[in-house]
Amino acid sequence: MSTTTTDLTALAAALRAAVGPDRVLSDRQELRTYECDGLAQYKVVPALVALPADAAQCAAVVRACVAAGAPFVARGSGTGLSGGALPHADGVLIVTSQMRDILEVAPSDERAVVQPGVINLAVSRAANPHGWYYAPDPSSQQICSIGGNVAENSGGAHCLKYGFTTNHVTGVELVTPDGDRVRLGGRAPDAPGYDLLGAFVGSEGTLGIATEVTVRLTRLPESVRTLLAAFDSTDQAGAATSAIIAAGVVPAAVEMMDALAISAAEAAVHCGYPPGAGAVLIVELDGPEPEVAAQFDQVERLCRDNRAFEIRIAADDVERALFWKGRKSAFAAVGRISPDYIVQDGVIPRTALPEVLRRIGELSAERGIRVANVFHAGDGNLHPLVLFDAAVEGQTERAEEVSGAILDLCVRHGGSITGEHGVGMDKAKYMPRMFTADDLDTMQLLRCAFDPAGLANPGKVFPTPRLCGEVPGRRKGVHPAQEAGLAEVF
Ligand SMILES: Cc1cc2nc3c(=O)[nH]c(=O)nc-3n(C[C@H](O)[C@H](O)[C@H](O)COP(=O)(O)OP(=O)(O)OC[C@H]3O[C@@H](n4cnc5c(N)ncnc54)[C@H](O)[C@@H]3O)c2cc1C
DSSP: OOOOOOHHHEEEEEEEHOOGGGGOOHHHHHTTSSSSSTTTTTTOOSSSEEEOSSSHHHHHHHHHHHHHTOOOEESSSSSSSTTTTTOOTSEEEOOTTTTTEEEEEEEGGGGEOTTTSHHHHHHHHHGGGGEOOOOOOOOOTTTHHHHHHHHHHHOOOOHHHHHGGTTTEEEEEEEOOOOOOOEEEOOSSOSSSSHHHHHHTOOOSOOOOOEEEEOOOOEEEEEEEEEEEEESSSHHHHHHHHHHHHOOOSSSSEEEEEEEHHHHHHHHOOOOOTTTEEEEEEEEEEHHHHHHHHHHHHHHHHHHHHTTTTEEEOOOOHHHHHHHHHHHHHHGGGTTOOEEEEEOOOOOOOGHHHHHHHHHHHHHHHTOOOOEEEEEGGGGGOOOEEEEESTTHHHHHHHHHHHHHHHHHHHHHOOOOOOSOTTHHHHHHHHHHHHHHHHHHHHHHHHHHTTTTOOOOOSSSOOGGTTTOOOSSSOOOHHHHHHHSSSSOO
């Protein structure tokens, strides 16, 4: 599928007619602003960018793309970490950042209705004065959009207790890949028939573009208590995590950092974690005061039983923020100890934590590639940070091997190749490690039912048919099989 120069001029004119001249970008310098998302190693300059102001304009943009046979890619804030919003060189990037109205906050109904470009944290800010908030809290919540959250089924530290985006979205209005406006779900908690809303959440822009989202609001907790426990090893911290959950306590969050992640965070934000810790856990409980008080004592005891050598309890919001500062800074902080790094995202059953972490340590030692571990321990969502120096010959390749081997470990232990960052462009090649060809064909049937022409975010989520067996690694330019006409990207 390709759009010729003449087609492009006509398409730009159609887009300008749809949204107005100021909302279409065609200047190469301006287009370059959008050449990547949060995974900056992949860059593609889109042919055109459209910034619709509302759902009607968004639908008109999609219809113009369909008429021109041009692929299109939705983009919210561009913070995605799997290349999901990577533009198509011959296509239109449809950016929702101008669709930022909070249409309704209805605490009596436990609902808010927002446009897709609304920033995650803005929903909580609007609901807080009423005593409510929006629970899914990706670490990027100050900048990522609700539309992006829906597309990625985003999670965050507190999703252990509250669930992921999919548990907090009850309705979506979307523009289908052929330009129709339809509604899936609504304000009610559930609807009869196939769960198409469930299919749409997490579909990474391949089934259409969300133009309005109805979310569930959650009551602000009466009480929040947080502790930081230091252990000699990740084994001990992992055992403490399992003991807490086995005791029937569901903390709002259980986060773990290993020694390397702690040293990076210390270098960056001086969070003052206990010196000499091989691992720290941050455990946060929230809910009614008596329940939190009783469970907090239990959690403290379970940490000690599993050989925590120091436990600190946040006395107030300031100290709590300090505990979280180290954790929240960890991704960026590794930039202090390594020039390059890969943020991996995989899931394992929580009980496999000690074994998988040990094997990651062995992989790291075998290949001479450092790995810092910082992750949502409560739900087994690992975020190994694979450190390397691209300037040193062979390190990039070895880092990518380690990164891929970690995903293999996750799959072998009954887990998943992604917990919350999505498949996007980056992990499409790993899908055959987790799913059979039949599984993937079945998923394609769903995708094709929504998008028979294959125009919505092509080349994402699914491996290209003939490239399924390719080994992981960076690829620059057009794949030789594509060039030879043996495979196509769709
Ligand atoms: C520092 C940092 C920390 C992060 N922490 C977390 C975390 O804790 N948890 C987590 O889950 N993620 C995290 N992320 C990843 C990212 O923020 C999330 O995936 C987020 O949901 C992406 O939102 P966005 O608006 O930036 O989407 P984009 O990056 O613009 O797009 C992401 C995907 O959504 C699609 N899309 C965007 N808008 C729409 C729409 N309206 N309709 C249909 N499809 C659409 C795009 O096509 C693309 O496939 C982090 C990222 C960074 C940079």
